[in-house]
Amino acid sequence: MDYCGRAQQAKNKTEEAQAREKLELVLLDLQTDKAVDSTYNENEYIDKKIKENGMIVSGDIVFVDGYQFQIDRNVPKIGVSIGKGEEDSQIKIDMTSTTSSDFIKATIHIEITYEKEIATIIFDGENIEIPEKKDGKYVIEKEVYNNGTYSVIAKNSEDKYNIASVVITDISEDINIYTAEDLVAFRNKVNSGATFDGKTIKLMQDIDLSQICSQGIESWIPIGDYASNDKLYFGGTFDGNNHAINNLYINDSNKGYQGLFGNVKNGEICNLNVNGNVTGKEICAGIIAAIEETEKYVIDNCEANVVVTTTINSASGRNCR
Numbered sequence: 001m002d003y004c005g006r007a008q009q010a011k012n013k014t015e016e017a018q019a020r021e022k023l024e025l026v027l028l029d030l031q032t033d034k035a036v037d038s039t040y041n042e043n044e045y046i047d048k049k050i051k052e053n054g055m056i057v058s059g060d061i062v063f064v065d066g067y068q069f070q071i072d073r074n075v076p077k078i079g080v081s082i083g084k085g086e087e088d089s090q091i092k093i094d095m096t097s098t099t100s101s102d103f104i105k106a107t108i109h110i111e112i113t114y115e116k117e118i119a120t121i122i123f124d125g126e127n128i129e130i131p132e133k134k135d136g137k138y139v140i141e142k143e144v145y146n147n148g149t150y151s152v153i154a155k156n157s158e159d160k161y162n163i164a165s166v167v168i169t170d171i172s173e174d175i176n177i178y179t180a181e182d183l184v185a186f187r188n189k190v191n192s193g194a195t196f197d198g199k200t201i202k203l204m205q206d207i208d209l210s211q212i213c214s215q216g217i218e219s220w221i222p223i224g225d226y227a228s229n230d231k232l233y234f235g236g237t238f239d240g241n242n243h244a245i246n247n248l249y250i251n252d253s254n255k256g257y258q259g260l261f262g263n264v265k266n267g268e269i270c271n272l273n274v275n276g277n278v279t280g281k282e283i284c285a286g287i288i289a290a291i292e293e294t295e296k297y298v299i300d301n302c303e304a305n306v307v308v309t310t311t312i313n314s315a316s317g318r319n320c321r
Helices: 003-036 044-052 180-190
Strands: 056-058 061-064 067-072 077-083 092-099 106-113 120-123 137-144 148-155 161-168 175-177 200-203 237-252 261-265 268-280 288-292 299-310 315-319
Touching: 003 044, 003 061, 003 067, 003 077, 044 056, 067 148, 077 148, 092 148, 092 161, 106 148, 106 161, 120 137, 137 148, 175 180, 261 268
Parallel strands: 175 200, 200 237, 237 268, 261 288, 268 299
Antiparallel strands: 056 061, 061 067, 067 077, 092 106, 106 137, 120 148, 148 161, 299 315
């Protein structure tokens, strides 16, 4: 590359950085608005603010001084820098995702179809190696470990491009629980196979389960329903945050391993109070029925005021585990 070419390239980089900075300032203001303005929404509000600052917005693409950026409206923030160029619909991008059975990661499958040659592929803001083209397609697989929007940009040598995105929502992550419905949603995810290894679930206020599980309605299904599937378990940290779960109710004399948690494996339950009644076949408790493969204290600073009845031995009493 000659001197003029290098100078132009440096000029383009400087201009793109300046355009990016302009957009970042607007998006930072929008992050503040999201926290304090009750009229905020992720569509009209964002579009209006961007346009007020002399920028053009089309969907998730914002045009600033001739440069293009994809934004993540959920945050909001810049997702990826597209640079200059124009969109080319002949570049076809298909993206699908599959979440692992333990909900720890997702695999994103990408197929780029184009008659000519692709010169640049950007995944999640980073240039990646271009795979060998087979049967007119470039095929890529990427593993991701966090929820969010993942984008792919494919460009030819003339900077013509296309862009596609996929949203990942099923990967286990830290959760704050505010309501009984939140607790049920968390329970259902564990009982679908999510182990929450290395994650923290925090109770943000007292929870009343009387509308979820009570006499005449239905029994609570344990978190990590070991009686239904011995592979299910909770493996993270459940921090009660010194709050209580009240009116736990289980009445299933045909099933063992009954409790708020059916099975905990290398996990921890702490700072939690539980009140209620549990009736099951065997191996029942107020907080945790079964504990597997642990090298640490599983229960710390917990109290269970739960009447536990096991029908197999006709045992009854208050159980603090």
